[in-house]
Amino acid sequence: MNWGGYHQLFHDNLLRALPRAGGSILRSNLERVVKPNVAFLRECGLGACDIARLCIPTPSLLSISTERIRTAVARVEGLLGVPRGSPMFRHALQAVAFLNEEKITAKVEHLKKAFRWSDVEVGIAVSKAPTLMTRTKESLQRRSEFLISEVGLEPTYIAHRPVMLTYSLEGRLRPRYYAVKFLKENGLLKRGPSYFTVFNETDNVFREKYICPHKEAAPHLQKDYDAACKGEVPTNFRFT
Structure with a gap:
C-alpha cells in the first residue's frame, strides 16, 4: 500500500471530518487500529478516495475495531444484499455501520410494510438506494402515502426506482x-x-x-x- 500518496489525500479530508469525529481518529492508534481498518476497506474494493469520502460523514468508522467493521460489512452483504465492489457498497456501509442486526432488520421490515414490498422487492430497493436505511419512519410513510395512494404508482415500480424516495x-x-x-x-x-x-x-x-x-x-x-x-x-x- 502506498501510504505516502494515501496520507495526503486522507489528511485533507480528515481535516473536514475532525469537528464531527470528536478527535476519535487522532486518539486512535495508527498502527493497530486505523491502518488495519483502511487496509480491510481497501480489500473490500474501496479506493483511497472512497475511504476518504466514507470518513467525512462517519469519521469514527476508522477508529472502531476492525472486527466491528468486518461485522458491518457482513451485514451489508448478508442483510442488505449489497456486495463488495458494488457502486452502492460504500453508501450501504455508511448507512448501517453503527446499526446492530436487530435495528437493520426492523428498518427492512418497516420498508416492506410501508411500501407493500416483498422480500425480493425490498432487497432490490435497498441495494439501489441504501440511504433508505437512514430515513425516518415518518418520512418513508409520507412518501408511501403520496406515491402509492395519491400518484397511484405500483409498489414494484417504486422498488425498481427507489431513488424517488430520496427526493424532497x-x-x-x-x-x-x-x-x-x-x-x-x-x-x-x-x-x-x-x-x-x-x-x-x-x-x-x-x-x-x-x-x-x-x-x-x-x-x-x-x-x-x-x-x-x-x-x-x-x-x-x-x-x-
Missing part, C-alpha cells in the same frame, strides 16, 4: 406531480410521461420540458409551480 416530498415530488397533472387534465400534454422521468429530471430540464412550453396556454403555471415548491397549494393545483 414538498420541494420536488409534489410540485412536479401537481404541474404534470394540471397539464394532463387541461389537454396540454400529448402523452403522459413516466413519473420516474418527471421526478428524476433536474430542475432546469423539468422547467424546460413542462413549464416553459406552456407559458401562453397556461400563463400562471410557472407562478403556481414556484409556489408549490415553497409548500403552497395553488388553486389551480387543487384537484378533486
Whole structure:
C-alpha cells in the first residue's frame, strides 16, 4: 500500500471530518487500529478516495475495531444484499455501520410494510438506494402515502426506482406531480410521461420540458409551480 500518496489525500479530508469525529481518529492508534481498518476497506474494493469520502460523514468508522467493521460489512452483504465492489457498497456501509442486526432488520421490515414490498422487492430497493436505511419512519410513510395512494404508482415500480424516495416530498415530488397533472387534465400534454422521468429530471430540464412550453396556454403555471415548491397549494393545483 502506498501510504505516502494515501496520507495526503486522507489528511485533507480528515481535516473536514475532525469537528464531527470528536478527535476519535487522532486518539486512535495508527498502527493497530486505523491502518488495519483502511487496509480491510481497501480489500473490500474501496479506493483511497472512497475511504476518504466514507470518513467525512462517519469519521469514527476508522477508529472502531476492525472486527466491528468486518461485522458491518457482513451485514451489508448478508442483510442488505449489497456486495463488495458494488457502486452502492460504500453508501450501504455508511448507512448501517453503527446499526446492530436487530435495528437493520426492523428498518427492512418497516420498508416492506410501508411500501407493500416483498422480500425480493425490498432487497432490490435497498441495494439501489441504501440511504433508505437512514430515513425516518415518518418520512418513508409520507412518501408511501403520496406515491402509492395519491400518484397511484405500483409498489414494484417504486422498488425498481427507489431513488424517488430520496427526493424532497414538498420541494420536488409534489410540485412536479401537481404541474404534470394540471397539464394532463387541461389537454396540454400529448402523452403522459413516466413519473420516474418527471421526478428524476433536474430542475432546469423539468422547467424546460413542462413549464416553459406552456407559458401562453397556461400563463400562471410557472407562478403556481414556484409556489408549490415553497409548500403552497395553488388553486389551480387543487384537484378533486
